[in-house]
Amino acid sequence: MSEKRLSLSPARFLSARRRHRSAGLVVLLFGLLAVGSAYAAFAPDNAVADNSAQSQQIEEGKKLFAVGCASCHGLNAEGGGTGEGKMAGPSLIGVGAAAVDFQVGTGRMPAQQPGAQMPRKPPVYTQAEIEALAAYVASLAPGPAVPAEEAYDVSKATDEQVTRGGELFRTNCTACHNFAGKGGALPNGRYAPSLMGVDPKHAYEAMLTGPQQMPVFSDQVLQPEDKRDVIAYLNALQEQKDPGGFGLGRLGPVSEGLWGWLVGIGALVCVAIWIGAKGVKAKGAKAE
Ligand code: HEC
Numbered sequence: 001m002s003e004k005r006l007s008l009s010p011a012r013f014l015s016a017r018r019r020h021r022s023a024g025l026v027v028l029l030f031g032l033l034a035v036g037s038a039y040a041a042f043a044p045d046n047a048v049a050d051n052s053a054q055s056q057q058i059e060e061g062k063k064l065f066a067v068g069c070a071s072c073h074g075l076n077a078e079g080g081g082t083g084e085g086k087m088a089g090p091s092l093i094g095v096g097a098a099a100v101d102f103q104v105g106t107g108r109m110p111a112q113q114p115g116a117q118m119p120r121k122p123p124v125y126t127q128a129e130i131e132a133l134a135a136y137v138a139s140l141a142p143g144p145a146v147p148a149e150e151a152y153d154v155s156k157a158t159d160e161q162v163t164r165g166g167e168l169f170r171t172n173c174t175a176c177h178n179f180a181g182k183g184g185a186l187p188n189g190r191y192a193p194s195l196m197g198v199d200p201k202h203a204y205e206a207m208l209t210g211p212q213q214m215p216v217f218s219d220q221v222l223q224p225e226d227k228r229d230v231i232a233y234l235n236a237l238q239e240q241k242d243p244g245g246f247g248l249g250r251l252g253p254v255s256e257g258l259w260g261w262l263v264g265i266g267a268l269v270c271v272a273i274w275i276g277a278k279g280v281k282a283k284g285a286k287a288e
């Protein structure tokens, strides 16, 4: 090839190059055309195929939402609610799929009656329906997504991770949830629930979304591996048996104090009564 080119006179070489160039242009145009029409023919279909499952899920979630949630949260999740005598729910724009999965997955939503706090109850929706509701709410505005299973899988947690999780738990969570994760009362009739038996996914989502009085522990505050270690600790806490005797609810000094008070003072009262009774008997014996 290069030998051939070398044998060409400069003029012929140029024209040959020009011909080459225009041929290249034609090929390029044909190529573009082919790619363009191929794209027109196939790509949108592929995109539709990719998106249709998702948009179908969103559509499904929207329908479920209109029936089960809109009365309190508004037809477009804008908050407020339209139902008579119903509790107005907050706007759900931007709460993310994680908040929906947590609230509906723990049965807190749909709320059934007004109160300081929505209690946990058996979920009303199936997991597929919850996913549809979550997909719909997530489609309205970006928000925290449902974590991937690896994020909260603690089946292979090491002792070191559990210990680390315990430290993080004591720093961030015990103020409300108690040292043993058994929960505790908060002002105005509210409470931090017990964390025993909580699904690891819901625990992760609770940290991510901060329901009610609970702060949001964003990934900057508690990194994903911190969250996982906290869950590993909760898991270990749950499997740990009480060391012996009564657990006393492990509520700490308050219940221990109460127990001491009841049992201790109770015993003293019994002794006093017994002494009193003996005294009376003794007196009676003297009088005889
Ligand atoms: C009877 C009224 C009512 C119904 C029905 C209801 N909600 Fe709620 N929802 C509330 C109220 C009130 C709150 C705020 C409660 C709280 O802070 O504990 C709330 C809170 C939420 C939150 C938490 C928002 C946040 O900022 O983290 C989500 C998510 C949610 N609801 C989703 C739903 C979904 C999904 C449904 C339908 C399956 C639903 N709700 C049905 C009243 C309702």
Ligand code: HEC
Pocket (backbone or CB within 6 Å): 106, 108, 117, 118, 119, 120, 169, 172, 173, 174, 175, 176, 177, 186, 190, 191, 192, 193, 194, 195, 198, 202, 203, 204, 206, 207, 211, 212, 213, 214, 215, 217, 230
């Ligand atoms: C300021 C108090 C407070 C702190 C601090 C706090 N929480 Fe909470 N937490 C709450 C309250 C209140 C709720 C109940 C919210 C509701 O019912 O809507 C809750 C709910 C939860 C739940 C859901 C339990 C269930 O029954 O579904 C989990 C899990 C949880 N918290 C874990 C944690 C962890 C882990 C930390 C520390 C990283 C933490 N919380 C820190 C107040 C707190």
